[in-house]
Amino acid sequence: MSDFQTHFASDSEKLEGWNRPAMIAPDGDGELLEVAMGPHHPSTHGVFRMDVALDGERVIRLKPVFGYLHRNHEKIAEGISYLASMPYTDRLDYICPITNNWAYALAVEKLTGQEVPERAEYLRVILGELTRFQNHASSIGFLIQEMGASGTPLMYAFREREKILDLFEELTGARMMVNYMRFGGCRVDASPVWLEKARQVVESLPQFLDEFDRLLSSNEILMARTQGVGMLPAELAVNAGVTGPMLRASGVNYDIRKVDGYGIYNRFNFRVPLGDHGDVYDRYMIRLLEMRESLTILRQALKDLPAGPVMDPKAKIRGFRPKPGEAYGRIEAPKGELGFYLISDGGPNPYRYRVRPPSLINLTILEDMCLGQNVADVVLIFGSVDIVLGEVDR
Amino acid sequence: MLGEGILKGMAETARNFFGSYFSADRMTTVEYPEQRIAPFEAARVFPFLVYDAKNPGDAADWEAGLRCVACQICEKECPPKCIYIEKSTGKKPDALGKPQFYPARFDIDISVCMSCQICVEVCPFEAIKMDTEFELSTDDRFGGLLLDRKQLAKSNEYYHQIHLTEANGVDARLAAEKAKAEAKTKAAAGAAAAKATSIAAAAAGEGA
Numbered sequence: 001m002s003d004f005q006t007h008f009a010s011d012s013e014k015l016e017g018w019n020r021p022a023m024i025a026p027d028g029d030g031e032l033l034e035v036a037m038g039p040h041h042p043s044t045h046g047v048f049r050m051d052v053a054l055d056g057e058r059v060i061r062l063k064p065v066f067g068y069l070h071r072n073h074e075k076i077a078e079g080i081s082y083l084a085s086m087p088y089t090d091r092l093d094y095i096c097p098i099t100n101n102w103a104y105a106l107a108v109e110k111l112t113g114q115e116v117p118e119r120a121e122y123l124r125v126i127l128g129e130l131t132r133f134q135n136h137a138s139s140i141g142f143l144i145q146e147m148g149a150s151g152t153p154l155m156y157a158f159r160e161r162e163k164i165l166d167l168f169e170e171l172t173g174a175r176m177m178v179n180y181m182r183f184g185g186c187r188v189d190a191s192p193v194w195l196e197k198a199r200q201v202v203e204s205l206p207q208f209l210d211e212f213d214r215l216l217s218s219n220e221i222l223m224a225r226t227q228g229v230g231m232l233p234a235e236l237a238v239n240a241g242v243t244g245p246m247l248r249a250s251g252v253n254y255d256i257r258k259v260d261g262y263g264i265y266n267r268f269n270f271r272v273p274l275g276d277h278g279d280v281y282d283r284y285m286i287r288l289l290e291m292r293e294s295l296t297i298l299r300q301a302l303k304d305l306p307a308g309p310v311m312d313p314k315a316k317i318r319g320f321r322p323k324p325g326e327a328y329g330r331i332e333a334p335k336g337e338l339g340f341y342l343i344s345d346g347g348p349n350p351y352r353y354r355v356r357p358p359s360l361i362n363l364t365i366l367e368d369m370c371l372g373q374n375v376a377d378v379v380l381i382f383g384s385v386d387i388v389l390g391e392v393d394r
Numbered sequence: 395m396l397g398e399g400i401l402k403g404m405a406e407t408a409r410n411f412f413g414s415y416f417s418a419d420r421m422t423t424v425e426y427p428e429q430r431i432a433p434f435e436a437a438r439v440f441p442f443l444v445y446d447a448k449n450p451g452d453a454a455d456w457e458a459g460l461r462c463v464a465c466q467i468c469e470k471e472c473p474p475k476c477i478y479i480e481k482s483t484g485k486k487p488d489a490l491g492k493p494q495f496y497p498a499r500f501d502i503d504i505s506v507c508m509s510c511q512i513c514v515e516v517c518p519f520e521a522i523k524m525d526t527e528f529e530l531s532t533d534d535r536f537g538g539l540l541l542d543r544k545q546l547a548k549s550n551e552y553y554h555q556i557h558l559t560e561a562n563g564v565d566a567r568l569a570a571e572k573a574k575a576e577a578k579t580k581a582a583a584g585a586a587a588a589k590a591t592s593i594a595a596a597a598a599g600e601g602a
Contacts, residue, residue: 084473087510152407159422173436173524179510187515188436215406218399318471318516 046389069393101181107329107340135334184315226280230381244336250278256332359387438524461521468513476506500543
């Protein structure tokens, strides 16, 4: 046995520690091949390891290993002021920093009971939906890339993402580490020039979606690779706490924008797309449809945007001490339910700070989706979960 | 027909491929460093300290004009704690003529800084702002990335060059503050003078 394999436990040990019912029994002589996919595997979106036990091509067991990117985010946040955690939230799910800001701001606003001005709410919706669009576009791109279409759909997605990131940079000063929201509003106001540019970008995006549709949706190879692969039954999805597009692809009608109606989402007309099968193709399709709904929301928000301040004039950005208590702010982030749970003991720092990351919780169901599938499909199923390791490991 | 979807997709890639030679919005590559895109006005990289130039010829002008009063709020609020300030022992008059402390040492470790601009937001004296300079690579990992107050000091004119709208707003705010302070001192002086005359008048009345 080479050095490379020494970090695996022996076969009998693992079977003991593995209390999931064996859904798939190995056939033949029962000898399994252990494969370590990751942590530097190109398909793992960062540093993530899957210890996969194979019988031929079939997956018999799969053990996800996370933690390689752990950065102590929650503990750091307990040692610094409420404001100082805001830029760190950008670095959780670095593909969609705006929604991370939003969930954290929402939690602190609940804790302190602050109000958010109307215009700031609209700006949050506009930026949040742009974020959802670019997240879904690039996640589809990555998914297809993992299928072997090396780069083409991903490059098309990134071309559109660039337009949205330019908007972010012009407004907030940074493409990804935006640090945009504040407790009681947003940091800077959008100028009329910016809003006009945003309108132009939003008008150009349906074209891209049509292109994506023509390029991919009816592609026979994509259908053969994704339909019926990685099925996630609705019951299992609900029991595992899966949220976001993955849950809706399994046919469960649960969108926090509709359920909670946080912010001003009650005012917009949009539909929630639902899948029938819960396979990889459904997850792809749900993301494509959600992008269209995002554009509907964006058009309404850009039309109705009222004038006014973007910050609550009474809001203090530094040196405030919330009354002792607790608050949980959650939003429908592009990847699922993103929640921040805060406990205040009356001090300038949170006493407890906890993130409920959608990526991590959606990933816990990975083994159940992969059992019995081919090893090549594991990459695909993993890609369809849509994770960012910055958020999984925190 | 089997393969129809693939053909449809291939037509789309072909359109993009040929478009990349002719259509202007598909030719997006910028050949850095020969070509550059002008930064957005809101762009931010690392912080710098603003000074008001008084005698442009003077080599020590930056030190006299620094707006920073070493209040250390930015040092305290900085999330990754990359600012190091030492307060001066003596005081110097600031733009309003009020004696203020000044930073005897003001270092920013830009290898730690995460460009969040919280220091800019919390500064009550408009003394620290974000630069747009990003080509800062150095072969000295430690000393080369620890900027002292001389390296950090940039003039108010430079600030106007990189963030015009924001800088104009800051100037207007500072001018208003100055006018208010001057009006206050004038009013105080007027009140003192009035008091003096009334006392003198009372004294004269008593004398009579």
